[in-house]
Amino acid sequence: MSVVRGDLRIQLALDVPAGSVLVIEGANGAGKTTLLATLAGHIAASEGRVQLGATVMEDVARGVRLPTQARRVGVCYQDRRLFPSLTARDNVAYGARSRGIDRKAARDAADSWLERLGMASLAALRPARLSAGQAQRVALARALACSPRWLLLDEPLAALDPDARAQTLDVLVAALQDFDGPVLLVSHERDVAQRLSAGCVRMERGRLVSVDPALDHRARNVRMSDDREQDDPVRDDRVRGVDEGKDGDNGL
Amino acid sequence: MRLRRGDGGEGAAPSVFAVLAFVGAAFLVLPLAALVARAPWTRAAALLADADLRSAIVLSLGVATGATVLAAFFGLPLAWWLSRGRFPLRGALRALVTLPMVLPPVVAGVALLAAFGRRGLLGGALEAGGLTLPFTTAAAVLAAAFVSAPFFVRSAEAGLSAVDPALEAAAASLGASRWRIMRTVTLPEARRSLTAGLVLCWARALGEFGATITFAGNVRGTTRTLPLAVFSALQRDPDLAVLLGVLMLGLSLAVLVALRGEEVRP
Known part of the structure; x- marks a missing residue:
């Protein structure tokens, strides 16, 4: 898949199997956030294909492009993007409400996420009254609570003080253990990948340059060993961003 | 350290400015004070009855x-289109939509007659449908809407343009439909500009005179709004005109208070 944004050209192929986490690191401006925005559907890819399991989200050659709403993706944005006019609780409940779940049930679910993240007492506050770290946890809760099929988490632990960070990382590890879709997580911090037993790739100027040796890296595809897939074909919910470049590399 | 204005007096105005400023302020305030001073307070109750x-x-x-x-109702979608739409001549459309703000109201009235009058462009069609606009309250509403709607449209457009598209993208990622995004994110984010636009629009419509008297006429009980009543009273009973003037001054003050702190960008 490739996408061009100003001077930046992102060109890469990724394959993240269902139930596994891929951590992306890289310097500022390497294109990590742009990559996530493209996968989420906020930016149109200029070439290639994005696919989740059997669902083609985007295929430039065939003119397919699912709107963001239909991608069933949970995004935790680096700049958080909480809705200023809604309380923390209603921010977290927003995804469920959008899918037609009634207010009470959506709020109850939101409250339990906020409680897990140590934010129960702040549920009635609006984002303007939250600290950066508190807003960060609300943003993470909102992404996890929207019943996504896959997750894009952009620096979900930034802006947290050490105590909150430890707690949030625990919750994230537990939540992702239960989560059976693919997860892409942008982070600079090495311990995150370790705690999530995630693979790790590094982006530089729009390309993947180095890959954790634990990963099987071939044909410019990054893929992780995936034992679960054989046991359970339903779990074939991998996300793929395939670069159909000049060399006719069709990914998988 | 940042210098505060006035610390050393270097930014002080030339003294002639003080005189000019005083004259200017007096010119703006004096007529209003005179209006209040001339008001026939003793007759007020009788006149207002x-x-x-x-x-x-x-x-x-x-x-x-x-x-x-x-x-x-029509201006919000129009403002939306002006702020989000990508189409040729958007700037020209924006200018055309703004034009009634600076057009002499009497010209607006003539234009409305030319469009909706009995012998106007659409007058025949309206009449065939059993609709005659001139000299009806509906015409007064149209005249007021024509001159005041741009205040709302421009203010709403500014507000909608200022909404962070990243928030709308986030709402979309959470599965919200376009309507839901508009209702829960865009409009709440723009609400200050929208309210300011509504208040400005209402105030301008309340004061509308030229287009109304030209297009809708000055029919007692049907199209004679307060400004027209002031105009009519001036010929019969100047006391009444002054009293009505004070009444409208009060309404205008109320509008200013309602807009207090809002960024007004007509």
């Missing part, structure tokens, strides 16, 4: 509110 006057007040509030509702 007049049935014609009460009907003018009710008519004015109704016409201004009707014009504002029209402006909001």
Whole structure:
């Protein structure tokens, strides 16, 4: 898949199997956030294909492009993007409400996420009254609570003080253990990948340059060993961003 | 350390400015003070009890509110289109939509006659449908809407343009439909500009005179709104005109208070 944004050209192929986490690191401006925005559907890819399991989200050659709403993706944005006019609780409940779940049930679910993240007492506050770290946890809760099929988490632990960070990382590890879709997580911090037993790739100027040796890296595809897939074909919910470049590399 | 204005006096105005500023302020304030000073307070109760006057007040509030509702109903989608749409001649459309703000109101009235008058462009079609606009309250509402809607459209457009698209993208990622994004993110984010636009629009509609008297006429109880009543009273009973003036001054003050702190960008 490739996408061009100003001077930046992102060109890469990724394959993240269902139930596994891929951590992306890289310097500022390497294109990590742009990559996530493209996968989420906020930016149109200029070439290639994005696919989740059997669902083609985007295929430039065939003119397919699912709107963001239909991608069933949970995004935790680096700049958080909480809705200023809604309380923390209603921010977290927003995804469920959008899918037609009634207010009470959506709020109850939101409250339990906020409680897990140590934010129960702040549920009635609006984002303007939250600290950066508190807003960060609300943003993470909102992404996890929207019943996504896959997750894009952009620096979900930034802006947290050490105590909150430890707690949030625990919750994230537990939540992702239960989560059976693919997860892409942008982070600079090495311990995150370790705690999530995630693979790790590094982006530089729009390309993947180095890959954790634990990963099987071939044909410019990054893929992780995936034992679960054989046991359970339903779990074939991998996300793929395939670069159909000049060399006719069709990914998988 | 940052210097505060006035610390050393270097930014002080030349003294002639003080004189000019005083004259300018006096010119703006004096007529209003005179209006209040000249008001026939002793006759006020008797004058205000007049049935014609009460009907003018009710008519004015109704016409201004009707014009504002029209402006909001069609103006919000228009503002949306101007702020989000990508189409050729968007700048030209924006200028055309703004034009009634600077057009002499009497010209607006003539233009409305040319379009909707009995012998106007659409007058024949309207008449065939059993609709004659001139000299009706509906015409007064249209005249007020024509001159006041741009205040709402421009203010709403500015507000909609200022909404962070990243928030709307986030709402979309959470599965929200376009309507839901608009209702829960865009409009709440723009609400200050939208309210300011509504208040400005209503105030302008309330004060509308030229287009109304030209297009809708000055028919007591049907199109004689407060400004027209002031104009009519001036010939018969200047005391009444002054009193009505004070009344409208009070309404204008109320509008200013309502807009307090809002960024007003007509």
